Amino acid sequence: MAPNDIASIIEKLQSFVTIQTQAKWQFYLGDGVGEIDYEAFEPEQLQAVQLNENNYGIFPKGGKLAWFYQKFVIPHDINQYEIEGLHCRLNLTWWAGSASVFVNGKLVCEGDLFDSSTRLSLSPNVQPDDVFEVAITLISPSHDIGALMKSQLIFESDDFAQPDAGFVATELQILSQYLEKYQPELLPQVATALQTLPIETFQNRAELDQALAIVREQLIPLAAPIKTRQFHVMGHAHLDMAWLWTTDETWEVGQRTFSSVLNLQKEFPKLTFGHSTPALYEWIENNRPDLWAKITEAVTKNNWELLGGMWVEPDVNLVSGESLIRQFLYGQQYFLEKFGKIAPIAWLPDTFGFPQQLPQICKLCGIEAFGTGKLHWNDTKPFPHGLFKCDRLIRQNF
Ligand SMILES: [Zn+2]
Numbered sequence: 001m002a003p004n005d006i007a008s009i010i011e012k013l014q015s016f017v018t019i020q021t022q023a024k025w026q027f028y029l030g031d032g033v034g035e036i037d038y039e040a041f042e043p044e045q046l047q048a049v050q051l052n053e054n055n056y057g058i059f060p061k062g063g064k065l066a067w068f069y070q071k072f073v074i075p076h077d078i079n080q081y082e083i084e085g086l087h088c089r090l091n092l093t094w095w096a097g098s099a100s101v102f103v104n105g106k107l108v109c110e111g112d113l114f115d116s117s118t119r120l121s122l123s124p125n126v127q128p129d130d131v132f133e134v135a136i137t138l139i140s141p142s143h144d145i146g147a148l149m150k151s152q153l154i155f156e157s158d159d160f161a162q163p164d165a166g167f168v169a170t171e172l173q174i175l176s177q178y179l180e181k182y183q184p185e186l187l188p189q190v191a192t193a194l195q196t197l198p199i200e201t202f203q204n205r206a207e208l209d210q211a212l213a214i215v216r217e218q219l220i221p222l223a224a225p226i227k228t229r230q231f232h233v234m235g236h237a238h239l240d241m242a243w244l245w246t247t248d249e250t251w252e253v254g255q256r257t258f259s260s261v262l263n264l265q266k267e268f269p270k271l272t273f274g275h276s277t278p279a280l281y282e283w284i285e286n287n288r289p290d291l292w293a294k295i296t297e298a299v300t301k302n303n304w305e306l307l308g309g310m311w312v313e314p315d316v317n318l319v320s321g322e323s324l325i326r327q328f329l330y331g332q333q334y335f336l337e338k339f340g341k342i343a344p345i346a347w348l349p350d351t352f353g354f355p356q357q358l359p360q361i362c363k364l365c366g367i368e369a370f371g372t373g374k375l376h377w378n379d380t381k382p383f384p385h386g387l388f389k390c391d392r393l394i395r396q397n398f
Pocket residue numbers: 238239240350
């Protein structure tokens with residue numbers, strides 16, 4: 001069995017707990033914006049959504065309001081795999097200046113351009129024939145079209161002792177990707193174990209789950225090397241200081257982003273967040289002393305990491321070396337003065353190209369590591385690496 005057969009079994013397992021819902025939305029363009037009220041929903045106006053080539057349901061730019069609606073009736077099973085009792089979630093991704101999601105007429109989730117996806121819990125214990133009427137309002141950004149980009153229903157077991165087929169699929173995906181790269185000689189063992197699954201012939205969920213449990217037992221020893229490694233994941237919210245909006249909007253989004261991170265940290269104390277751009281910190285310091293106090297406390301507790309060290313995340317191609325050094329000088333000086341430490345990581349996720357003297361300038365400005373996503377955008381000279389190890393720090397380049 002070749003690795004692509006492993007991949008096709010993983011895909012099949014995922015399909016038992018997933019319902020693709022993107023093509024089944026109904027849609028109409030509302031009039032007016034402002035406060036979104038479910039009372040304003042006019043179901044008689046709905047028409048089938050027309051998806052574009054990317055599978056997006058798009059609508060015009062300029063603050064236009066779109067209503068999307070779909071009625072979900074939960075089936076008994078998906079290809080013989082009963083979903084009764086599983087946790088049902090609606091995964092959504094949108095591109096909109098503002099988003100509101102109503103389930104059975106009740107507002108349950110809001111978002112915007114930066115808070116642009118959700119794994120919305122519809123029921124922790126779903127039953128056949130349960131009905132969920134979901135209505136979504138999206139308001140397009142002023143500068144761009146709006147879109148409902150992705151939607152699917154997923155069914156998950158909340159009980160890790162009795163995982164669902166999708167959970168095991170994810171485990172298998174991680175294991176096989178790891179082995180492909182580091183121990184390909186072990187892949188046949190995975191393939192042989194998977195051949196025992198009654199993937200096309202099982203009669204009910206219990207039968208498949210039992211077979212999956214046996215496969216997990218067999219494969220767990222292969223995962224031992226993965227378990228010796230640790231990932232450290234840090235939250236971040238990329239925010240352009242200026243692009244297709246005014247700086248007023250940047251300050252507004254900065255405040256909202258930082259407030260919601262601090263709220264999330266209350267709920268998830270292990271959440272570490274990192275942010276760059278001393279210019280933004282200074283604005284918060286001068287205009288939102290309440291928020292500033294909470295951020296400084298989070299930095300002191302090491303829940304909040306100072307990134308970048310440059311005053312803003314600048315262009316680094318057109319400017320002179322002196323300009324780059326001054327970015328670091330004023331940025332690091334500010335961090336040192338306010339927090340007693342400098343940023344150890346140059347943070348340029350959205351800068352298009354890098355001059356060759358940048359490593360030297362970074363190093364001499366106290367920087368030990370570098371994070372970006374843009375190296376992977378090079379279509380003429382693909383950059384071969386994504387992860388770097390330096391003396392003290394290891395950081396994922398994403
Ligand atoms: Zn950007």
